[in-house]
Each structure stands twice: as structure tokens, then as C-alpha cells.
Amino acid sequence: MTDAEQSSADQKRPVANAREIKALAHPLRLRILRLCGLHELTNKQLADRLGQDPGTVLYHVRQLLSTGFLEPAGVRTGESGALEKPYRSTGRSWKLDTALGEAGPAGPLAPLEAFREELTEAGPDALASLSRFVLHLSEEDAEDLITRIHAVLSEYTDSDRQRLDQPAYGGIFVLHRTSD
Template sequence: MERDPSIDPEAKRRPATVKEIKAMSHPLRLRIIRLCGERELTNKQLADRLGVDPGTALYHVRQLVDAGFLEPAAARTGESGALEKPYRSTGRSWWLSVAVDDLDPSEELAPVDAFQQELAEAGLDSIATSARFALHLSEDDLAELDRRLVAVIDAFVETDAERAHLPLHGGIFLIHRSPE
């Protein structure tokens, strides 16, 4: 039976390939995808923004281009008159499903690491809202909570271009099983 995208957010997604999982398994690459989703950036601009050397940035950019998460944008003339080659996000990463079982232990926390780095850079004054909670959930309850929250986020993602003139906000949605 075909899944209805208006009811089931996973109907819009497809499983990530091994190459895509590998490309998204590093916090720096996740940050590059996000930054290039805001605006077209050159390798040097990315290196400066992320505090890494240009060779490191280029390595990660090439991984993302190869996996289809970044694409070259039109070349432009920079402030110094030199030709610049910027990159932009393809938006593909949002619509992929990656099961934790598909990741090795060193890759599982890449999204959390990337988020922590971005939050540290933005500062505590940047927090617009937060919610900390603990819930007793069956597997079905957990699936329903995930489905409903992802559906709300998807609706905002799909219409984000309409709000491109407004301030950019980042976030992370993560539920973990309590160690108790």
C-alpha cells in the first residue's frame, strides 16, 4: 500500500545510500550542508567560517558534492577581483531516512556534535525556545510522536523559501531512551 505524504512524513523520504550515510557521518560536513543551505559559499568562505584550513574544507566539500548534497553554483568575481567558485546545498539531505542501525558508533552522534558546535558558536542568547521532557512511551507511542513532530517540521521545511527574508533558526529533534 502506498503511503500518504499528508499523513505519513516518511512517505516523502527514501532510505539513504551507503555513500550518503558516509557523507553525513561527520559533524563538519553537516555544518557545511547547513551553511550552504543559507547561501552560496566558496571553499575559502567555508574554511574561514568553520575555523579549518582550506584543504580540510575542500576535502569535505568534495565528499558532499560526490554524494549529491552540494552542487557548484555559478562562478562569480570576488571582492579582490578573483574568480570564485561557490557551492550551494541541494536540499537532498532533509528527505533521507537514516536508521541508527545503518551507522557505526563513531557516526551516530555526528548530528548532535554539529548541533553543539553551532549552538556554542551562536551563544546561549541565541536560544529561541526549548523543551526538555521525559515520557513513558511504548514503541507505538514513540513512532506516533516521531511521525507527528516530523510532519510539523516537514511542513515548515517545504515552505521555508517563503520565509527566507526572516531570521534563520536551527534546531535538533532527538529522543533517547533513558539509562534508568
């Protein structure tokens, strides 16, 4: 990757501030973001889908609204004829460089916990691909790998709205040092 491409990639992924890091450091908030990235959902729909109390979900929705990760969608008429206020993901969460370690000991594991819950909910037949690997990398090699994978993921996430008629896939990329 050239210096210009790297600079462009860095500009697309601004560093998250403390409030944003805190908002992204909770598995339930990450699950809300994923669900609202797929569908415009009300607080009650989110609570039902996640098996949570509506008050708890509303607290987390408000955290995501205040940081710009969620936004209100247009008011609509629900099945019972009542007006509903759904939410949708703004997509901002996927464009930030987050240092979840700054959110405390559970911060870095929140995305993994949310992903584990999503996989469990989807069932074993939902898994499309799994790659488990160990690589020996210099710091520069690791950074290059991360940058290249983020570039591919960004290519797809940036154009995702063009494929809303296709099935939705979830995924996570994690690169960590081994304890050995």
C-alpha cells in the same frame, strides 16, 4: 495520521544508502550543509567560517558533492575581482531517513556534535527555545510522535525558500531511550 498520509511521508523520506549515511555521519559535513543552506559559500569562506584548513574543507565538500547534498552555485566575481565557485545545499539531506548507527559508533552523535558546535558559536543569547522532557511511550507512540514532528518540520523545510528574507533558526529533534 491516516495510512495514506503515512505512505506519503515515507515517500518523502527515502532511506539513505551507505555513501549517504557516511557523508552525514561527520559533524563538519553537517555544519557545511547548514552553512550552505543559508548562503552560497566558497571553499575558502567555509574554511574561514569553520576555522578549518581549506584542504580539509575541500575533502568534505567533495564528499557532499558526490552524494548530491551540495551542488555548485553559479560562478561569481569576488570582492578581489577573482572568480569564485560557491556551493549551496540541495536540501536532500533533510529529506532522507538515515540510519547513522550504520556509519560506526560516532555516526549517531555527529548531528549532536555539529549542533553543539553551532550553539557554542551562536552564543547563549541565541537560544530561542529549549524543551527537555522524559516520556513513557510504547513503540507505536514513539513512532507516532516522530512521524508527527517530522510532518511539522517538513511543512516548514519544504516552504523555507519562501521565507529567505526572515531570520534563520537552527534546530534539532532527538528522541532517545533513557539508560534507566
